Amino acid sequence: MSKDTITFTIDGAEINAKPNQTVMQAADEAGIYIPRLCYHKDLMPGGHCRVCTVKVNGRPQSACTFPVNNGIVVENDTEELNALRRNIVEFLFVEGNHFCPSCETSGNCELQATAYRLGLLAPQLPYLNKERELDASNKEVYLDRNRCILCGRCVRASKQLDGKNVFGFENRGINKRLTVDSPDGLGETSLTAKDKAASICPTGCLVVKRQAYQTPVGKRDYDKTPIGSDIERKKATV
Amino acid sequence: MAENQASVIRQIVDQFGKDRSRLMNIVRAVHVKLGYLSEESIGQIAEALGIHRVEVRDMVSFYAFLSRKPTGKTVIRLCNAVVERMKGADQVGEAFKKALGISFGQTTPDGKVTLEHTSCIGLSDQAPNALVNGVPITNLSPKDVPMIVKAIRDGEDLLNLPQAEVDLNVRKTGDVIFAPMERGAALRKAISITPEGVINEINKARLRGRGGAGFPTAMKWDFCRKAQGEAHYLVCNADEGEPGTFKDRAILSECADLLFEGMTLAGYAIGAKEGILYLRAEYEYMLSKLERMLAKRRHLGLLGENICGLEGFTFDIRIQMGAGAYICGEESALIESAEGKRGAPRDRPPFPVQVGYMGQPTSVNNVETLCCAARILEKGGEWFSKIGTKDSTGTKLLSISGDCEHPGIYEVEYGITVAKMLAMAGAEDTQAVQVGGPSGRCLAPKDFGRGISFEDLPTGGSIIIFGKNRDLLECMRQFTEFFVEESCGWCAPCRVGTTLLLKKLEKVLEGHGTRRDLEELESIGKTVKTMSRCGLGQTAANPVLTTLSGFAGLYEARIKSEDYIPSFDLEKAMEAGLKAANRTLEGVHA
Numbered sequence: 001m002s003k004d005t006i007t008f009t010i011d012g013a014e015i016n017a018k019p020n021q022t023v024m025q026a027a028d029e030a031g032i033y034i035p036r037l038c039y040h041k042d043l044m045p046g047g048h049c050r051v052c053t054v055k056v057n058g059r060p061q062s063a064c065t066f067p068v069n070n071g072i073v074v075e076n077d078t079e080e081l082n083a084l085r086r087n088i089v090e091f092l093f094v095e096g097n098h099f100c101p102s103c104e105t106s107g108n109c110e111l112q113a114t115a116y117r118l119g120l121l122a123p124q125l126p127y128l129n130k131e132r133e134l135d136a137s138n139k140e141v142y143l144d145r146n147r148c149i150l151c152g153r154c155v156r157a158s159k160q161l162d163g164k165n166v167f168g169f170e171n172r173g174i175n176k177r178l179t180v181d182s183p184d185g186l187g188e189t190s191l192t193a194k195d196k197a198a199s200i201c202p203t204g205c206l207v208v209k210r211q212a213y214q215t216p217v218g219k220r221d222y223d224k225t226p227i228g229s230d231i232e233r234k235k236a237t238v
Numbered sequence: 239m240a241e242n243q244a245s246v247i248r249q250i251v252d253q254f255g256k257d258r259s260r261l262m263n264i265v266r267a268v269h270v271k272l273g274y275l276s277e278e279s280i281g282q283i284a285e286a287l288g289i290h291r292v293e294v295r296d297m298v299s300f301y302a303f304l305s306r307k308p309t310g311k312t313v314i315r316l317c318n319a320v321v322e323r324m325k326g327a328d329q330v331g332e333a334f335k336k337a338l339g340i341s342f343g344q345t346t347p348d349g350k351v352t353l354e355h356t357s358c359i360g361l362s363d364q365a366p367n368a369l370v371n372g373v374p375i376t377n378l379s380p381k382d383v384p385m386i387v388k389a390i391r392d393g394e395d396l397l398n399l400p401q402a403e404v405d406l407n408v409r410k411t412g413d414v415i416f417a418p419m420e421r422g423a424a425l426r427k428a429i430s431i432t433p434e435g436v437i438n439e440i441n442k443a444r445l446r447g448r449g450g451a452g453f454p455t456a457m458k459w460d461f462c463r464k465a466q467g468e469a470h471y472l473v474c475n476a477d478e479g480e481p482g483t484f485k486d487r488a489i490l491s492e493c494a495d496l497l498f499e500g501m502t503l504a505g506y507a508i509g510a511k512e513g514i515l516y517l518r519a520e521y522e523y524m525l526s527k528l529e530r531m532l533a534k535r536r537h538l539g540l541l542g543e544n545i546c547g548l549e550g551f552t553f554d555i556r557i558q559m560g561a562g563a564y565i566c567g568e569e570s571a572l573i574e575s576a577e578g579k580r581g582a583p584r585d586r587p588p589f590p591v592q593v594g595y596m597g598q599p600t601s602v603n604n605v606e607t608l609c610c611a612a613r614i615l616e617k618g619g620e621w622f623s624k625i626g627t628k629d630s631t632g633t634k635l636l637s638i639s640g641d642c643e644h645p646g647i648y649e650v651e652y653g654i655t656v657a658k659m660l661a662m663a664g665a666e667d668t669q670a671v672q673v674g675g676p677s678g679r680c681l682a683p684k685d686f687g688r689g690i691s692f693e694d695l696p697t698g699g700s701i702i703i704f705g706k707n708r709d710l711l712e713c714m715r716q717f718t719e720f721f722v723e724e725s726c727g728w729c730a731p732c733r734v735g736t737t738l739l740l741k742k743l744e745k746v747l748e749g750h751g752t753r754r755d756l757e758e759l760e761s762i763g764k765t766v767k768t769m770s771r772c773g774l775g776q777t778a779a780n781p782v783l784t785t786l787s788g789f790a791g792l793y794e795a796r797i798k799s800e801d802y803i804p805s806f807d808l809e810k811a812m813e814a815g816l817k818a819a820n821r822t823l824e825g826v827h828a
């Protein structure tokens with residue numbers, strides 16, 4: 001083992017990591033799934049959803065931003081944390097307007113799959129029922145803000161991967177919303193279906209047009225195995 | 239017009255060197271010139287800076303004092319924070335509505351006057367109060383309103399209004415802040431020793447930050463000094479936004495000399511050439527006086543190059559105005575804002591002492607902390623360490639308001655008990671005391687023997703007193719509303735959770751709550767507290783959580799009695815089903 005290896009534990013299991021990795025990156029490589037929504041391995045972390053919150057030496061920290069360090073003690077798969085994560089996912093459901101049965105992303109949706117994995121069956125909290133605009137003005141990509149969880153993946157992808165700045169946020173607090181780089185709609189931006197930003201949305205908010213139902217319901221990403229299985233499969237090989 | 243407007247905007251952008259990081263100054267200047275920030279202006283600013291319009295819109299839409307709709311020539315911002323409402327702000331609001339013939343959020347049909355609400359403007363000791371085009375008017379009563387509206391309509395100088403007066407209200411002075419100073423003495427002492435020596439003196443004093451967290455100042459400066467970077471920055475946090483705090487207001491207006499002395503020696507200690515005073519927009523009325531003080535100190539060789547004749551010691555201060563956002567008091571959000579972005583906090587690590595303003599090592603310190611530092615250099619760390627308690631040395635400025643005879647600012651030694659503080663302020667029949675503002679805790683009389691200190695009851699200075707006739711839970715509802723208003727929206731638990739807390743609390747206060755709702759209040763509160771990204775979210779549930787534990791009886795009295803039925807019998811199981819059905823229906827109506 002090189003002297004540059006960092007050693008720490010997650011739920012008691014010893015993990016080896018490289019310096020400059022985050023807890024999330026190290027856990028992924030070790031085949032340990034930490035629930036997450038706004039994190040994407042190709043993007044700088046955003047720290048928006050807080051679903052990946054773990055306890056580091058007893059203190060809550062977001063795994064996607066927290067750097068590994070020798071000897072840190074990380075708690076991840078605990079009843080307390082999973083309950084808190086489930087609450088956040090529930091918050092996101094009632095913040096937007098999600099009707100899964102009629103959503104073309106159902107089965108491929110990371111929000112829905114995370115809810116299932118954390119044992120959230122139906123939201124109990126009152127829906128906020130806010131009006132949220134659709135934007136169908138772009139020829140190739142469709143934006144339905146009813147399903148936006150403000151994870152910022154599209155914002156970061158457009159900037160960091162596509163070298164554009166198609167998306168941004170507007171307003172603050174509960175009035176925060178996704179906005180685009182034109183006076184009016186998505187149709188006047190330079191976004192195309194080929195942009196990484198067009199296919200990075202974890203929910204059915206931002207979708208490439210004319211691809212709906214190409215994969216039939218029942219054969220979608222999370223129909224057979226729960227979200228996180230791909231990461232956990234690595235464990236067998238580590 | 240459009241061409242003309244574009245050239246006005248280009249001029250302003252040029253004036254700030256086409257520097258994207260000065261976007262806050264640019265949009266503020268455009269706002270002053272054109273009255274608001276239209277989508278067209280936003281596009282023109284973006285073009286002149288060579289950035290995307292979405293970036294400018296993102297920033298502009300964040301701040302309460304930047305309007306994207308045309309506003310009147312005069313903007314009245316009536317403060318509707320808790321203390322102001324206790325003192326009759328709602329009635330004053332009604333009087334304004336009547337006199338102007340409009341509601342809040344509207345502009346008169348002739349386009350002359352806009353009426354808005356704003357959260358605490360740092361004048362709770364002279365409530366109700368408002369800012370009229372930035373000019374504070376205080377101690378308002380509904381009968382003053384027609385005269386004020388007439389003066390506005392007649393275009394009179396607002397400063398001539400009898401209500402346009404800020405009382406100093408320093409009720410008790412101490413040896414650290416409100417004491418005479420000899421200009422330059424502390425600074426000369428500082429440069430007679432090394433920067434490390436200065437940090438050592440602060441360390442001897444055991445000074446801890448007055449902004450809330452209580453971090454040891456010497457340690458912060460030492461980290462910052464030792465961090466590698468192309469430049470180091472010293473930032474003074476004058477955002478003072480916690481409702482019920484107004485002590486920095488008194489320092490800025492009375493002790494600016496002491497503050498700038500402290501900033502300068504802090505700059506010397508950490509190796510900074512540039513200092514920034516981040517001043518909240520609500521305090522803009524003090525800007526010109528502060529600028530004059532800076533000019534005077536430059537003239538006297540206390541700022542600029544070769545300060546006090548020390549070859550190579552260069553330091554100057556610029557004032558960065560904010561634009562109405564409580565979250566910008568959080569140090570990393572403040573830095574983002576000073577860099578011309580929305581005030582969204584950053585994830586830590588890295589900390590500002592490592593990666594701060596413009597990506598460089600930065601020490602962010604509270605106004606009062608920097609004043610303490612100046613006094614420590616003048617009188618010695620040893621002297622300072624003997625005041626207060628073992629873990630909380632020195633004095634603390636308290637801003638006391640609410641139900642008491644003598645609201646105002648008190649400089650007290652750390653360790654003072656709540657009971658003594660109440661007596662000092664002339665408070666009787668006190669039901670509860672809010673220590674540390676909405677983000678602090680609501681204290682019941684059984685705890686009035688406890689002391690103000692980092693080890694017992696920490697506070698940035700806000701003390702709000704609730705008399706026995708106040709509806710305490712209604713006050714907690716208003717605090718929760720404040721956090722809904724001020725959440726930056728970056729992270730899900732705080733953005734959504736604060737609104738859910740408010741809705742649940744309202745349900746309980748309206749008499750529709752059940753025991754289950756109280757349990758949900760607690761569970762939502764814990765989620766917001768544990769999972770939020772920054773201090774705002776981590777404390778936003780405190781009004782609810784601290785009263786759920788300290789004033790449980792008040793909640794019990796508001797919920798429906800049938801929920802006292804013990805669990806696990808058949809009847810209860812049936813009821814749970816019915817209740818579930820009810821809840822769904824209520825959800826639909828909400």
Ligand SMILES: Cc1cc2nc3c(=O)[nH]c(=O)nc-3n(C[C@H](O)[C@H](O)[C@H](O)COP(=O)(O)O)c2cc1C
Nearest residue numbers: 447448449475477478479567568569603604607773
């Ligand atoms: C929501 C929020 C608001 C804050 N507001 C202020 C403020 O108005 N003034 C202040 O000095 N510190 C404020 N702080 C604390 C700052 O983040 C920071 O800790 C402080 O400025 C450091 O200065 P000190 O070490 O001198 O206390 C706030 C923190 C949070 C989380």
Ligand code: SF4
Nearest residue numbers: 098100103109203204
């Ligand atoms: S985006 Fe996901 S959670 Fe929302 S409706 Fe579609 S499938 Fe359901």
Ligand code: SF4
Nearest residue numbers: 148149151152154201
């Ligand atoms: S559109 Fe999708 S990717 Fe973009 S912020 Fe909303 S949920 Fe996230």
Ligand code: SF4
Nearest residue numbers: 726727729732772775
């Ligand atoms: S806790 Fe609130 S204020 Fe802080 S980052 Fe999250 S949303 Fe913004």
